[in-house]
Amino acid sequence: MSAKPVLDKVRDVVNEVDFNRFRFWFQLVAFVLFVYGGYLAIDLGSKLPFFSCGYNREGRAGVCYLLPLQHQLGRPLAMLFSMASLAILTGFLTFVLWFIVLNKGWCGFVCPLGTLQDWISALRRRMGIRFSNYTQGQFAQLTKIKFVLLALMILIPLGVGGGIFSRDMSPPFCLICPARMILPMFTGDFSQFTVDFSSKTAIFMTALGISITALFLVGSFVKKRFFCFFCPMSALHYLISKPALLKLKKDGSKCTRCGDCYAVCDMEIKEIADDVKTTDIMTDDCTLCLKCVASCPESGALKATFAGIPIFVSTEAGFIKRMNKGCQHGK
Amino acid sequence: MENEIHQVIPIQPAPYSRSRQAGEAQTVLDHIVDDFEENPAAMQYFYDLFRQVYCHGDEIPHSGKLVGTTCIQAPEELIYAFGATPVRLCNGSYHYDQRGADFMPAKSCSLVKATLGMLSSDNVIPKIGKPDLVVNPSTCDQKKKSSVMIEGMGYQVYDLEFPNVKESEASRVYWRRSVREFASELRKLTGKRLTRANLKAAMAMTGRAQAAFRALHNFRRQTPSLILGKDAFLVTNAYFFDDISRWTVAVEKLNAELAERQAAGFRAVQSKAPRVVFTGSPPIFPNLKLPLLIEEAGGVVVADETCSANRMLYDMTAVDEWLLNDMVDSLADKYLKPCTCPIFTRNDDRKRRLLDLVDQFKADGVIYQAFSGCQVYEMEYRSVAEEFNKAGIPMLYIETDYSPDDQGQLSTRIEAFLESLKNRKKRRA
Amino acid sequence: MKDLARYCLGGMLALLLIGNVTAQTGLDEHSAHASSDVVRPRPPENATPEERRAFYQKRAAERVKAGGGGDPVAALARTAPGNATLDTAPVKRTQDKSTPAKPEEPARASGRPAGMGMAMRGGGPLWLSDSPPSRGDGAARGGMGGMMGMGGMAMGGERGGAPSKRLWLRAGSDPQKSGFAREDGEAINETLIVRPQGPIEGEALPPPVDGKKNLLFDMPVQGYYRVYASSRKLQGEVLNVSVAKAEISNFGHGGDEEERAQALVAPRVLESAPIEIVREKAPDEKTFFQLKSGDEQAFVVLQKGLPLQGARVRFVSHEGWSKEAVSDEQGRVNFQIIRDYFPPWDDFKKRFKASYLVIAEANAAEQGMFKDMPYSSVRYQTTLSGNYYPSPNDYRSYAWGLGIGLLIVLFCGTAVYLYRRRRLKPFREVRFDER
Structure with missing residues (x-):
């Protein structure tokens, strides 16, 4: 018996798989792993290339890289340009190594926020409500937003470190990221659903965060993968996707x-x-x-x-x- | 004078089977069946079907409203979903072609003339009954202009607006809207509602038919061939008017037989027989003139790129969410985006499709049929020829019509072309 | 905006999940400063850390000569950072803000609260603080990651080296106002440190070097570091035994897992301590724990490792408000950390670090000899200090959060719904400008 026919058979089985079902289960397992894995003492580090939200303290099985990245960039400038920043570089390399394995597949198969959007879409589908589409013109405009967000996500922490912006703006993207509010909810932590009145900046940022989360809920109900369109992680992925x-x-x-x-x-x-x-x-x-x-x-x-x-x-x-x-x- | 008794001897209408039209069909069918050896046994269903319908003039039963379509762009899944039956009105009869000459300039497409001729005659063959609605997609000029003429013959005509640029997003949006409007027209016609279950069932039905066609299509990749092109054309021609479920079962039977043939190492042609891809104006029974000439001359048509066969059945629809809105839009896309009809501004897809067919089916050459008067095919000849030139694939361009007069001359040209393909093959080997 | 620059990055670093606390630099030492109303001499702008240290040492020595810590205002000058912009706005304390339940206000007027009727070394009970007098008034420090107790405070250490920690021995029962403890020649003083992986009976911690007033030690491994500064002194026939205790948690994100796990289960009691207070950990308490005002916190009074019943325990909040209780048979006392931080909204800092002080006292009729003198009873006194922060409930609002969220969901949901209902006009993409 040569291995070839067996291999062909395996190939056929894979290629003819009920893909949606496979993906559903894969996503479900990944979701449970990254939202509840912390309870099983799973910790895959803090360089994960998807939204395994660090604010989900109890359940997370690892932390989205954007959180440490923004914090590192937010160090005082003197420190940022010192040897201590080697950690930023090694951190980035770890992130790249993670990323390279699945490329953007992290988004489509693993990202808990992506999975959540798919579930919200599934809910809409079951309710028999059609999805919305962008027109081509809207698409061309909106697709740039994620790069803008990526740039802001890097510049604002630098500004915080340089004393230009309030520390209440840090980490800027996390503060407006729907994952920060929604994922901790799955482990019973609703504390992110608050407006922080401790300073004007804090009020603004937390209110903005809540608004975006609300938009996320409405948006992902009518539009498939609504948020992925604006995700700076997605933009970052694309920039380093060559060697994936x-x-x-x-x-x-x-x-x-x-x-x-x-x-x-x-x-x-x-x-x-x-x-x-x-x-x-x-x-x-x-x-x-x-x-x-x-x-x-x-x-x-x-x-x-x-x-x-x-x-x-x-x-x-x-x-x-x-x-x-x-x-x-x-x- | 009043007392004179005029005995009017009523002219007994001759039975259809003795008409010139039936004779035309009979001749071609006999040729298809008898002049070739070892026809697949499962083809008998199709031979019988054509004999009954075209030679005997038997009626074809159908359920629900009858919706005639003049082009492949009318989404038949929608028609089925509304409980109506689609029938393709494109006709291949020389008899009707001549009749239709009354409506169109002499130098126009035989297919359009034949269709008009058929619709204008009292005794329509195939005997499908009078369509409750004729859907006429606004594709080529000749079809567009026939719209009013068909209406003049007493039919209810619906012009399905079809864009003539397919790359732009605007055309997609436009076409999706056209299809939606068509659906509401069908609702008016049938009085039924479009439901998810109905449309899904219709798509399952056409999906099964398409899967059967694709299987047949794939069997034709085999070298040497398992089945001749003339049979394949007959099969797809039957899809025009046959009951879709019965047709699917028959094709599945044929596929099973081809699978047996493949296992047994059967050869329908000599191994040296030049393999030809057929493109251009569609061969429709009884006008299978060119495919028959090719296969008589020792060639074999292994694949085609015509709207009476491949283009009609090949492309399948994918749906993400099985909601009506998504299903209808996906269907619309399927009828527009992969279409390689020459009425579009650009023909990159057609060229790529042809190259891919030649490659996939290991064809030695291409035969390009253009009905005289079918300007779009005539005009595309140049760009397609250039493409094949570049790729080093020989192509024979034939301009013809439904009349049998040019058979002798064409057979010489085809024989010469096939001979050159053979020589080329030999030199390569 | 000005004081933002001075925000300590320590707290932020707590969040750095690659987390190495070691990355902190001497900068931290300055960043905890609150506003000052007095401009102090400071080292030149471009001074190196060594020069700066020498400068401060010299100045500290001068101060000792001048006032010896007697005058809280003059002597307890802060070391102003050379590199940060100095805010000259006066400190806004809220002590004048009268609150109805302000219990047992210590004798503020004297500038030196009188403790619990016992003046061992001038100022009152001895306690260990992570900030020198008048410094620890709650500059925003620490981040959301949080440090338990005094962890992360006044941490220094050379770049890349192990973090180190400074503690000041202070006397007095008001966390803000107590001054430096005075030297007392008659007492027998002893300072012990228990390191996470050191001997559980502790090691001697060298006293401050000349001119400095703080205890400095390194924290190379993760875990809880406990410092016991004990002092014994005879007063008449009574032997006063006092133990000032501090517990510092040192944890870094991404640090060694095993180290952390070990630290979490390690004992937190010194069996040889004549008396001590242990902050009881909540069952679900993690390494980065912050006490918030409003929390319930239990303390256990132990004598030689055994619960001490009947000890008088007093909890003193940052503003000097205090409450007294008596330990039960398990030595436990419970206090609710009172909210005592009421600045004007503009000045509110959610990372405001407040210090609390717990003082326990017990008398025992024990006889013995001290320095060849007999005593007939012993008065035990122990302190434990720690930090707490404003409760998020004080500044975070669910009502607003959910309200805004719901409003936007409803508004956008309706908008999308209406848009989708009304969007029946195709082919309006091209609009012409009429001008």
């Missing part, structure tokens, strides 16, 4: 541009359907959820590769199987 191991590849010659991938894309990325030249098709908005691969009827047109090895490839058989399932149950 998990990749989304497209073979333009096999693409019929039918737009099936675009139709299922939570992030409304048009390139996935229309671009037949780029092989590395992951864009800045992509969450690498791989739904596009699962919904592509052209064998080999889209695939996810890990370190160059295809691990999930679009196949006709897989498409038909998933499609039939959709027709019968409809999720």
Whole structure:
């Protein structure tokens, strides 16, 4: 018995998997791990490339890198430019190492806030309410926001360290991040749902944070993956995504541009359907959820590769199987 | 004078089966069935079907309202979902082509003329009954202009507005809206409501049919071929009017037989037979002139890029959320985005599709049929030829119509082309 | 905005999850300063840390000569930082703000509260503070990560080295007003330190070097460091035994896990201590613990490691408000940390660090000899000081938070709903400018 037919069989099973179900369970496990893992004394460090929120003190199994990053950048300038800042560099490298493994797959499969948005979407779907879309013009404008937020997220802590801004503005992104309020809730901590009246800056920042959380709840109800569009982590990911191991590849010659991938894309990325030249098709908005691969009827047109090895490839058989399932149950 | 008895001898209408039209179909069908050896047994269903419908003029039963479509862009899932039955009105009969010449300039597309001819005759073959609604997507000029003429023949016509640029977001938005409006038109026609369950069931039905077609399509990748192109065209032609479930079952049976053939190492053609991809104006029974000429001459049509076969059934719809809004939008996208019809401004997708087909089906050459008068195909010839030139793929361009007059001349050209493909193959080997 | 610069980064660092407290620098020493109404001589702007230290030592020595800590205002001058902008606004204390339940106000007028009727060394009970007199009035320090007790306060140490800690021995029963403890030749003094991984019976801590008034020690490993400054002195026939205790928690984020785990279960009692107060940890207390005003806190009075019943225990808040109780059979006393921080809103600091002082006293009819003199009874006195912070309930509002959240959810939800209902006008993307 040669290993080849076995391998082919495994490949077929993977490619024809009921992808949505697989992803649902994967996300659920990841959510439980990162929101409740702390109770099992799991601690994966503080350089995680997704929103495993540090404010969820009890349950977190690791901490989102943006929290320590902002704090490190917020050191007094004298200290920032000293040897002590080597820690910033090593911290960043650790973050990059984490990131490289799954690329933006952290967003699509692991990020608790992303999972939460998918669940809110599922709720809407079950209620039979249609989702909203951006127009192309809105998309082109909104997609820049995450880079602006990333820049602010770096500049404001520097300003805090330099004494320009109040310490009540630190860490700026965490203060406006919905994950800070929502994830601790899952371990019974509602203390983030307060307005801090201790100073004017604190009032502003906490009120802004609450407003954005409220927007998040409304937004993710009508728009799939509403927040990911504005996520500075996503922007940071994109900037360092070149050496990542998990990749989304497209073979333009096999693409019929039918737009099936675009139709299922939570992030409304048009390139996935229309671009037949780029092989590395992951864009800045992509969450690498791989739904596009699962919904592509052209064998080999889209695939996810890990370190160059295809691990999930679009196949006709897989498409038909998933499609039939959709027709019968409809999720 | 008054007492004179005029005995009017009523002209007995000759039975359809003895008409010139039936004869045309009979000849082609006999040719398809008898002049080739070892036709798949499962093809018998289709042979019988065409014999009954085209040669005997038997009626085709249908349920619900009948919605005629003049193009593949009319979303049939929606029609099924409203409990109506779609039927494709595109016709391939030379008899109707001649009749239709009354409506269109002499130098116009045979297909459009034949369709008009069919609709204008009292005795419509295939005998599908009078459509309650004719959906006419605004694709090419000739189809657009037939709209009013069809209306003049006493049909209710719905112009389904179709964009002629497909890359832009505006066209997507426009088309999605058109499809939504079409759905509300269907609601008016049928008095039924579109529901998730109905549309899902309809999509499951067409999805199964498409899966069966894709399986057949994939069997044709096999070298040497398991099935001839003329049979494949007959199968997809039957999809125009046959009951979709019955059709699917028949295709699945055919696929099963092809699987057996594959296992048994069966060859439908010689291993040296040149493999041809067919593109351009659609061959519709009984006008299977070109595919038959190719396969008579020892070639085999392994794949096609025409709206009577591949383009009609190949592309499948993916839906993210099985809600009506999402399903209808996804359907709309499927009918617009992958379409390789030449009516669009650009034809990059068509060129890529053709190159991919040649590559995937290991074809030796391409035969490009343009109905004289079908300007869009005629105009696209140049760019497609250039593309193939670049890729080093030989292509034969044939301008023809439904008339059988040019058969001799065409057969010479095709034979020469296939011979050159053979030589090329030999040289390469 | 000005005083923002002086915000201590220590608290922020507590959050740095890569967390190494060691990264803190001498800067911290200055950053805890509150506003001052007196401009003090300070070292030149460009002084090196060594020069600066020498400067301060010299000045401290001068001060000892001048006043010996007798005058709280003149002598207890702060060491003004050379590098921070000095806010000259007067300190706003809220003691004049009369509150109805201000119990047993110590004798403020004298500038030296009288303790519990016992004047051992001039000022009152001895206690260990993490700030010199008049300094520890609650500059915003510490962050949300928090430090338990006095952890993280006045921490110094060379860059990259182990963090170190300074403690001042003070006398008096008002956390803000007590001055330096005076030297007393008659007493037998002894200072012990119990380190997390050192011997549990403790090690002797060298007294302050000449000219300095603080006890300085390194904290190389994580855990609780306890310092006991005990003093015995005969007064008539009564032997006064006093133990001033401080417990410093030293934990860093990302530090050694095992170290931390060990520290959490290590005993916090010195068996040889004639008397001591132990702050009882709450069952769910983590390493970074901050006491907040409004919290209930239990203290246990122990004598030689055994609970002492009937000890008089007094809790003194930052503002000098105090409450007395008697320890039960388990030696326990419970106090609710009273809120005593009422600055005008503009001056409110949520990281305001307030000190509390717990004083326990007990008498025992024990006979013995001290320095060849007999005594017939012993008066035990012990103190424990710590810090507490404003309760988040004082400045955080759920009502506003949820209110704003709900308002926006409702508003945006309705807006989205209406927009989606009304958005039936397609093809209006292009609008022409009529001008």
